[in-house]
Amino acid sequence: MRSDSQRLTRVTELLSSLVSLDSINPMGRPYSRSQPVERESIEFIEKLFAPYRNKVSLQRQTCSAFHENLIICFGDTQGCPVGLFESHIDTVPADDWRDRALVPVVEDGCLIGRGACDDKGSLAAMILALLEILEAGAEPPIPIVLLCAGDEENAQTGIRHFVENSHPDLAYAIFGEPTRLSPVVQHKGTIRWDIVVHGTSAHTCRPELGTNAILGMTEVVSALQTYQNRLQATYRSRYMTGPTITVTMIEGGRTRNATADECKAAIDFRILPNMDPAREFETLVEYLETLEWQISHSPLQLMTPALSTDPKLPFCQDLLEICHENVSSRVALRGEPYGTDAAWVSNLCPAVVLGPGDISFAHAIDERVALSEVAQAVEVYKQIMLHSFKSGFEESQVVIPNNLSDSVSDTMNSANL
Numbered sequence: 236m237r238s239d240s241q242r243l244t245r246v247t248e249l250l251s252s253l254v255s256l257d258s259i260n261p262m263g264r265p266y267s268r269s270q271p272v273e274r275e276s277i278e279f280i281e282k283l284f285a286p287y288r289n290k291v292s293l294q295r296q297t298c299s300a301f302h303e304n305l306i307i308c309f310g311d312t313q314g315c316p317v318g319l320f321e322s323h324i325d326t327v328p329a330d331d332w333r334d335r336a337l338v339p340v341v342e343d344g345c346l347i348g349r350g351a352c353d354d355k356g357s358l359a360a361m362i363l364a365l366l367e368i369l370e371a372g373a374e375p376p377i378p379i380v381l382l383c384a385g386d387e388e389n390a391q392t393g394i395r396h397f398v399e400n401s402h403p404d405l406a407y408a409i410f411g412e413p414t415r416l417s418p419v420v421q422h423k424g425t426i427r428w429d430i431v432v433h434g435t436s437a438h439t440c441r442p443e444l445g446t447n448a449i450l451g452m453t454e455v456v457s458a459l460q461t462y463q464n465r466l467q468a469t470y471r472s473r474y475m476t477g478p479t480i481t482v483t484m485i486e487g488g489r490t491r492n493a494t495a496d497e498c499k500a501a502i503d504f505r506i507l508p509n510m511d512p513a514r515e516f517e518t519l520v521e522y523l524e525t526l527e528w529q530i531s532h533s534p535l536q537l538m539t540p541a542l543s544t545d546p547k548l549p550f551c552q553d554l555l556e557i558c559h560e561n562v563s564s565r566v567a568l569r570g571e572p573y574g575t576d577a578a579w580v581s582n583l584c585p586a587v588v589l590g591p592g593d594i595s596f597a598h599a600i601d602e603r604v605a606l607s608e609v610a611q612a613v614e615v616y617k618q619i620m621l622h623s624f625k626s627g628f629e630e631s632q633v634v635i636p637n638n639l640s641d642s643v644s645d646t647m648n649s650a651n652l
Contacts, residue, residue, distance in 0.1 A: 239610070246359060246609045247346065251339040252279060253355040254348035260325040260388045266301050273324040273385045277305045280383055283362060287369045298396035302385035306401070309365060310378030316404045317378040318620060320365075321394065321576060322358035322411035322590070323387030326350035332600045345603040353597035356604040357411025357590035358383060360612035367617055376623045377406055387576050390537060394576035398583070405584035407550050409619060410577040413592030413604070416562045416612060418554055420587055421474045421570035424512050424541035424578060426504040429533035430455060430523070436489070436496040445494035449487045451528040452498040456482055459502070462522055470507045474570025479505045480519075505572060508543030542578045542586060549625035550585045557618045558589075562611055589615070 256275045266272075277295060284291055284307060296304040302325070310317075329336030329349040336349035346356075365381055380403065384393035397403070412419075432452045437445025459480045467477035480502065487498030506515055516538070523530055544551065546568045558566040573594065577586040591608040 242363070242613060243606060243610050245363060246613065247341060247606055249363060250346050250351065250355060250359040250604075250606070250609060251341075251348075253359055254339040254346065254351050255337055257337055258324050258326055258350065259328050260386060261301065262328060262389050271297075271303045271385065272301055273303055273305070273383070276324045277303065277383065280305055280307075280362065283366065284369075287366075290369055291365075296396060296400070298385055299390070299392045302392055304385050304393045304397055305383040306397070307365070307381040307383070308378065309369070309381075310375065312378045312380060312403075314404075315378055316406035316584075317380045318375070319380050319382060319403065319405050319408040319580070319584075320361045320411070320616065320620070321382040321384055321408065322361050323354045323384040323393065323576065324358065325386055325388050325393075326353065326355070327388050327598050329600075336602075341606070342603075344607060345605050346609075347601050347603045349602055351596075352413045352592035352602050352604040353594075354387070354411060354413075354590070356413070356592045356609045357612065360591060360609050361411055361616050363613045364616035364620060367613070368620060373621060375620050379620050384576060391539060391576055391579065394579045398579055403580075403583070405580060407584050407624065408577065408580050408586040409616070410575050410586065410588045411590035411612075411616075412573075412575050412588050413594045413597055414571070414588055414590055415593055416558060416589065416591060416608065416615060417566045418551065418558060418568050418587045418589045419571050420542070420544040420546045420551060420568050421472065421508055422542045422578070422588065423475065423478075423505040423507060423572050423574055424510070425537055425539045425574045426502075426506065426512055426516050426535065427537040428502055428516075428535050430500050430502055431531045431533070432487075432498045432500075433529040433531065434494060434496050434498070436493045439492045439494065442494050445496070447494040448498040448528075449495045451526075451530075452485065452487065452500055454526055454528065455500065455523065455530065458523060458526060462519060470510060472507050472509075472570060475507070475572050478507055478510065478515075479503075479572075481505075505574070506541055508541040510541070512538050512540055539574055540578045540581065542575065542581050542588070544581060544585050544587060548585050551587065553622065553624050554587060554589075554619065557615060557622065561615050561618060 292308045294306045339348040386392040432448045434446035434448030463480040484501040488495035591612040592604040
C-alpha cells in the first residue's frame with residue numbers, strides 16, 4: 236500500500252512524462268511526422284506495463300492514417316462483460332505557447348503543460364490505478380479494459396474504431412475528462428459542417444450588378460440565431476443549457492474591388508440528449524432553404540450523439556457513493572455542455588464521464604491540473620475497478636439512431652480531419 240506522498244510523487248513523475256511527449260493533433264492541418272500522433276505516448280505506456288505481460292495484453296489499433304489506440308486488457312475478456320476505462324492521448328495544438336507547452340512545470344501544486352488537464356491527467360490516473368492493482372496482485376471482479384484513445388479532439392475516430400472493430404461487451408464505461416471528479420451522466424452532442432452562400436462577382440463601382448454573398452451570409456447568421464432561440468424554447472434539460480448554434484469561422488470574397496461570389500461559415504451545432512442529430516441537421520438545412528439565397532452545405536465534418544445515462548441506475552448510485560467516500564460528500568451527478576467519446580457507447584452500457592481537472596483550463600494557454608486531484612482520481616478509478624457493482628447493468632435510456640454511424644462514416648472518413 237503506497238502512502239499519499241508516494242502516490243503524489245508517482246503522479247507527478249508520470250504526468251510530467253506524458254505531457255512532455257508530443258501528441259498534438261493536427262486538427263485537419265497538414266501533418267508531416269512519419270508516425271501516428273499518439274505513437275510516442277503509446278510506446279511509453281507499453282513500457283510501463285511490460286513487467287505485467289503475463290497478466291495483461293496490449294494491442295495497438297490503427298484508427299486512421301495519423302492516429303492509433305492502445306488497448307490494455309486485464310483479465311479474460313472473451314464472453315464476459317468488461318469495465319471500460321478510456322482517456323484520450325491526443326491534445327489540441329499549442330500554437331500560442333509552443334515554446335513551453337511541452338515542458339511540464341509544477342507550480343502551486345499544479346502541473347502546467349499542454350494536455351495536463353485535457354486529458355493526460357485522467358490518462359495518468361487510470362494508468363496508475365491499474366498498475367497499483369497489478370502490483371498488489373488484486374483481481375477485479377470483472378475484466379478491465381483500458382483504452383488509451385487517439386483522435387478524440389478532432390474526429391473521435393479512436394473510440395469509433397474501437398466500438399466498430401473490437402465488439403466489446405461492456406458492463407459499464409468510465410471516460411476520463413476534466414470534471415473535478417464529479418460524475419457527468421449527460422452531455423451534448425455535436426454537429427459540425429460548413430455553410431456556403433453563393434453570389435455573383437461584380438466591380439465594386441457597380442455592386443448592384445452582382446450578388447454579394449457576404450450580405451447573404453449575414454442573413455444566414457441572423458436566421459441561425461432565430462432558429463437557435465426556437466430550439467431553446469422547445470428543448471430543455473435539468474442538467475445543462477439548451478441547444479446552441481455557433482458560427483466559429485467566416486471567410487469570403489476574392490479581391491477588395493469585387494463583390495463576393497462566395498462566403499463560407501463554419502458551424503458548431505450542440506444538441507441535447509433528446510434530439511436526434513441526423514434529423515436536427517436535416518431540419519435546419521430545410522429551414523435555411525426558405526431564405527432567398529443560393530446555399531450549399533459541405534459534407535459533415537463531425538456528428539456525434541449526446542450522452543444520456545439514467546442517473547437512477549444502480550451503477551450511477553454506486554459510483555456516486557465511491558466519489559462521496561474518496562472526493563467529497565458534495566459531489567453530485569451532473570451534466571455538461573461539451574461532448575466526449577462517452578456518447579459512442581451510451582447505447583451499449585451505462586457510461587459516465589469522470590476525471591480530475593477543471594474544463595476552464597482545457598485548451599487554454601498554461602493549461603494545468605491540480606496534482607492532488609489527479610492522485611484522488613487514482614483512488615477513485617481503482618475503487619471502481621475493484622468494486623462489485625449491483626447485478627443487472629440496465630441499458631441507458633438513449634439509443635443512437637441506427638442510421639447515425641452510416642450517415643456520417645463516409646463523410647468523416649473523407650474529411651479525416
